[in-house]
Amino acid sequence: MTAARVAPRKRKSKLKAVAQNWQMYLMAAPAAMLLFLFSYLPMAGLVVAFKRYSFDTGIFGSPWADPWYKNFEILFKNNPAAFTAMRNTLFLNAMFILAGTVFALALALSFNELRSPLYKRITQSLSFLPFFISTVVVGVFVSGMLAYETGSLNGMLQSLGLRRVNFYMKAEYWPLIMLIVNIWKGAGYNSIVYLAAISGIDTAFYEAAEIDGASRMQQIWRITLPLLRPTVIILTIMAVGRIMNSDFGLFFNVTRDIPTLYPTVDVIDTYIYRALRKLGDIGISSATGFFQSVVSLILVLSSNKLANGVEEGSALF
């Protein structure tokens, strides 16, 4: 009896609370609307991978593909280009994560050891300068270094009496070039993340080690690195969660989308872009995108779970 009488009142008070907060909802509305349009609609639009898309009827009006997996069949059967893009993506990202982590960590540890504040400030400021420029500009930088006729690297090779290399025609050099560019652009930024973690370490550890006569190297090895381990592991796990995705701009602009280089540095994102915009093939580009999105979701969710296992509350959610 009493419960039945309480319930409507409770609902009423809840409604009242909602009404009282109308300004809050109004303020949340623009962002909610934009996220709906540019995040949720495209999510729903993933069904296009199972459709025979035509522009006139749109995503939801177009007929289903027959059979429903038709686009995926084209994608996975006898499609060496798509296979190459997937293999390249996984290989390059694995390399970026591994080498990038080691390099950023070494940089952070080195910054931390610098004793002159001025030297530290200057080197650190310069190290994240590359983070501020667009990938289009990075493309010009790389071309300035590697161009056959005018590249500074080729100029150097020649002055050393060596032969010039036509880098933009040789796919085998590009995994290394992309690795260097990737480290160059991101290491300064990533080192700050590690420096933040280092600055969080209790100085008492070092004082105690100092008293025990430990050298600086021993302190790094026995205190700093072990205490950084959770941070490193978590960042790595989260990066593995994004292993299907690449920095489209970096690949697109630095390789200049030159077909000769596709065998080693064409990645899923550039492959999708080409299928969509150059070939206008919605079927295959959407099937690739669907595959990428779904695998990414699984990876992100499981890596998040893993990261939470390493340290509670350390992951994205």
Next chain:
Amino acid sequence: MASPQKLTPGRALTMLFTGAFALACLYPFIMVISGSLTTRQAAATYGFTLVPREFSTEAYKILFSNSWAIINGYKVTLAVTFIGTAASILTNSMMAFALSQPSLPGKKALNIYVLITMLFNGGMVPWYIVCTRYLHLKDSLFALIIPMLAGAWNIFLIRNYFRSIPYDLYESAKIDGAGDFYAFIRIYVPLAKPVLATVLLFTALGYWNDWWLGLMLIEKQELQPLQMLLRAIISNIQFLQTMDSSPQMQLMMANIPGDGVRMALVVITTGPIIALYPFVQRYFVKGIMIGSVKG
């Protein structure tokens, strides 16, 4: 035991390593400035060097003989950066304000609604179809602004900061009869200046450097942002074709290196960022640190 001031081999090594990396980061910038100021002859002989072997300002002359494209690109990029940044900050911080309320009905659902966009996305193809076919965003200034306005990352960054502001302030404002929006503008925004400055800089940088929206959604030349202009010029010859090419101009063009015009354009488009860099970089460092430490 090594005293803190003594230069040990290990310490020398760290100085060498950080110094070398810093120089490697600086080098391309100097190379591009020098490359924009040299002749084809010198570049072909020595490659681009740190100091031009032969000095020439012809790349800039050619660039400014077609100044319409650059001035127009600047206008587009400036408009997009200013409007986009202001609108983005307002949109995201208002959402963050609602999410920071401890007892807003439906807050949890709203939180998840925002979080999901961070974990999952439809990818390029559906996004492109939605933008072009359903929202008709092709070839308008809005196309360069709206898709990037709302972002989960910035929303959460601001929300975490808002949460650290004492709730009493909000309650006493309410008792004084202030509305939520008033409390937001008058209390929360001024108190959250540090995080808003950081988000503002990241957002402005994102708009200034953006070429992706231009690539996907803009075909009209007069709406192309600076970065797309830079992308469009693959070669000097191509650039020449976009303007009336007098014999005199062609002669000048033959004198500058293959990447000369592009490099001059890099100086012009990236110069403002580098000029502002010393003043804003501490906000970036702060931002990366806030972002990396989860609230």
